[in-house]
Amino acid sequence: MNYKKYKGYETIVLEDRIWPSRKIEKAPQWCSVDLRDGNQALITPMGLKQKLRFFEYLVKMGFKTIEIGFPAASDTEYEFTRTLIEEGYIPEDVTIQVLTQSRIQIINKTFEALKGAKNAVVHLYNSTSTLQREVVFRNTKEETIELAVFGAKAIKELAQKNPETNFTFEYSPESFTGTEMDFAAEICNSVIDVWEPTKDKKVIINLPSTVEMATPNTYADQIEYMCRNLKSRENVIVSLHAHNDRGTGVAATELGLMAGADRVEGTLFGNGERTGNADILNLGMNLYTQGINPELDFSDINSMIEIYEESTAMSVHPRHPYAGDLVFTAFSGSHQDAIKKGMARMNKQAQYWEVPYLPLDPKDIGKSYEPIIPINSQSGKGGVSFILEQNYGLYIPKDFQKDAGRVITAYSDKMQTEISAEEIYEVFLNEYVDIRTPLQLNYHKTQSVDSDWDLVFIEAEIEYNMQKHYIQAEGNGVVSAFCNSLKEIIGMDIDIVDYRGHSMEYGTKAKAISYIELKNETGERFYGAGTSSSVGKSSLRAVVSAINKMISAQQIKDIDTEEEEIA
Ligand SMILES: CC(=O)SCCNC(=O)CCNC(=O)[C@H](O)C(C)(C)COP(=O)(O)OP(=O)(O)OC[C@H]1O[C@@H](n2cnc3c(N)ncnc32)[C@H](O)[C@@H]1OP(=O)(O)O
Ligand SMILES: CC(C)C(=O)C(=O)O
Numbered sequence: 001m002n003y004k005k006y007k008g009y010e011t012i013v014l015e016d017r018i019w020p021s022r023k024i025e026k027a028p029q030w031c032s033v034d035l036r037d038g039n040q041a042l043i044t045p046m047g048l049k050q051k052l053r054f055f056e057y058l059v060k061m062g063f064k065t066i067e068i069g070f071p072a073a074s075d076t077e078y079e080f081t082r083t084l085i086e087e088g089y090i091p092e093d094v095t096i097q098v099l100t101q102s103r104i105q106i107i108n109k110t111f112e113a114l115k116g117a118k119n120a121v122v123h124l125y126n127s128t129s130t131l132q133r134e135v136v137f138r139n140t141k142e143e144t145i146e147l148a149v150f151g152a153k154a155i156k157e158l159a160q161k162n163p164e165t166n167f168t169f170e171y172s173p174e175s176f177t178g179t180e181m182d183f184a185a186e187i188c189n190s191v192i193d194v195w196e197p198t199k200d201k202k203v204i205i206n207l208p209s210t211v212e213m214a215t216p217n218t219y220a221d222q223i224e225y226m227c228r229n230l231k232s233r234e235n236v237i238v239s240l241h242a243h244n245d246r247g248t249g250v251a252a253t254e255l256g257l258m259a260g261a262d263r264v265e266g267t268l269f270g271n272g273e274r275t276g277n278a279d280i281l282n283l284g285m286n287l288y289t290q291g292i293n294p295e296l297d298f299s300d301i302n303s304m305i306e307i308y309e310e311s312t313a314m315s316v317h318p319r320h321p322y323a324g325d326l327v328f329t330a331f332s333g334s335h336q337d338a339i340k341k342g343m344a345r346m347n348k349q350a351q352y353w354e355v356p357y358l359p360l361d362p363k364d365i366g367k368s369y370e371p372i373i374p375i376n377s378q379s380g381k382g383g384v385s386f387i388l389e390q391n392y393g394l395y396i397p398k399d400f401q402k403d404a405g406r407v408i409t410a411y412s413d414k415m416q417t418e419i420s421a422e423e424i425y426e427v428f429l430n431e432y433v434d435i436r437t438p439l440q441l442n443y444h445k446t447q448s449v450d451s452d453w454d455l456v457f458i459e460a461e462i463e464y465n466m467q468k469h470y471i472q473a474e475g476n477g478v479v480s481a482f483c484n485s486l487k488e489i490i491g492m493d494i495d496i497v498d499y500r501g502h503s504m505e506y507g508t509k510a511k512a513i514s515y516i517e518l519k520n521e522t523g524e525r526f527y528g529a530g531t532s533s534s535v536g537k538s539s540l541r542a543v544v545s546a547i548n549k550m551i552s553a554q555q556i557k558d559i560d561t562e563e564e565e566i567a
Pocket of ligand 1: 070072126147210
């Protein structure tokens with residue numbers, strides 16, 4: 001790769017810059033350019049119906065300025081402008097914006113398209129960069145200024161002839177980032193001289209990084225330079241229009257705002273020429289997650305995705321900030337565990353949203369918590385217990401969670417796929433709940449020996465290896481009494497380490513579920529759960545489940561030992 005073929009970007013010298021210590025404290029004036037810059041970059045540009053639908057969506061989101069197209073470019077563009085105006089699509093507080101080159105027939109056609117509009121921004125541009133002056137226009141600096149001034153004058157005159165419309169003027173030194181900064185200021189000031197802005201009639205100077213050529217801090221330096229050198233700055237709205245060639249269009253815009261800009265042009269999901277424009281969803285949500293009102297409504301991200309994909313025939317990347325399908329997921333066990341703990345804390349005490357790995361509450365943009373934690377072989381106990389808790393109301397004790405996490409991730413590994421909440425539940429039930437072989441509880445009766453039920457007497461019928469046994473025992477509590485009576489029958493020592501239970505609302509009937517952790521004589525732990533409409537019975541079933549796990553583990557060990565001996 002011949003990198004020597006490229007020359008480095010010459011940065012501007014602005015040593016007394018002040019933007020790095022500034023903060024963005026409010027939303028800028030937003031202008032959507034989806035229907036112009038976004039649209040001109042599509043393989044199949046939008047038709048009239050699609051543009052209307054998209055326009056209505058942008059209005060609903062709260063955009064007050066929408067660049068609707070380049071009316072002189074085609075019949076569709078012209079018709080769209082007329083339809084919006086004639087059929088009353090434009091709310092009182094919304095201003096449409098249109099783009100024009102500095103050529104009289106194009107400017108005339110643009111004004112013709114705007115007839116009858118209440119408010120309109122006429123956006124004039126010509127390329128100012130050294131490269132474009134040399135290659136495309138073959139113009140000197142003076143001729144380039146003349147072209148801009150020519151357009152500015154024509155627009156002013158036409159606006160005066162159409163007083164029924166409240167016109168705002170916008171000028172873009174197109175390819176601004178490839179322009180010498182002193183020349184960029186000079187040409188913008190020449191246009192400002194023509195338009196003579198006032199406090200009540202401000203003009204917009206839009207400074208595009210038509211092609212993103214350098215690091216975002218360079219763009220910020222350029223914006224700060226322009227803010228210092230533009231005439232009548234207080235009557236000029238400085239606007240940003242960043243493209244994303246180096247992948248830093250959003251960052252450049254944010255630094256540009258810190259450098260003093262007032263307004264931002266961009267598109268939803270960053271659609272636009274080549275790598276696209278600055279993404280307004282990204283910019284707006286970056287404000288939102290800093291506690292700043294973005295002044296745009298992003299609460300229904302799914303409908304935004306739907307309209308975008310339908311209109312542009314493109315799709316939102318699964319890792320797109322805020323919107324992608326994988327943005328609210330965590331695959332690795334430690335992330336899942338941290339999210340689970342963070343969410344539990346949010347339920348209890350929540351002044352500010354603070355959940356590890358989730359900078360945004362998915363609910364705020366119409367996403368749900370459910371798909372947060374897909375379980376795969378990289379998942380840990382946190383993810384598994386989160387799914388069982390959120391979807392099935394199972395509050396599994398901590399050590400039990402570890403065992404269940406291990407079993408379920410091993411299952412996912414074996415299946416070589418991510419597994420669903422239903423599968424997790426199924427595996428959990430099959431593995432731990434109401435396990436009835438080789439030990440089974442047929443019936444039981446309990447009786448208190450003292451008045452506080454501390455000492456309990458139990459009678460029960462059990463089946464072990466298909467043989468019935470009638471047992472009677474005393475113990476401290478039902479579970480303990482039951483375990484005491486089983487030791488002899490199964491020929492193993494059993495020690496209860498943990499016993500918990502809760503009512504279970506999932507399913508048709510309210511039930512109780514109990515969780516038991518046992519240890520055998522060598523200290524190995526076994527876990528089981530039992531369900532029943534009675535709490536007492538669920539606990540005995542949990543004991544039976546855990547003992548059955550212990551017996552089958554012992555049987556596997558015995559077989560292994562036999563095989564080793566034979567070998
Ligand atoms: C960075 C941006 O996104 S800028 C916006 C780009 N968007 C569009 O171009 C929208 C679609 N455009 C079009 O449909 C067409 O370009 C039209 C209808 C506007 C004009 O069509 P045409 O005149 O046939 O072609 P084209 O745009 O290539 O014109 C090139 C001529 O215009 C000149 N020109 C280009 N831009 C401008 C401008 N902003 N102001 C004045 N003249 C310009 C060129 O120098 C060239 O002049 P030349 O013929 O003397 O060499
Ligand atoms: C017309 C201008 C603002 C433009 O789209 C660009 O420079 O990218």
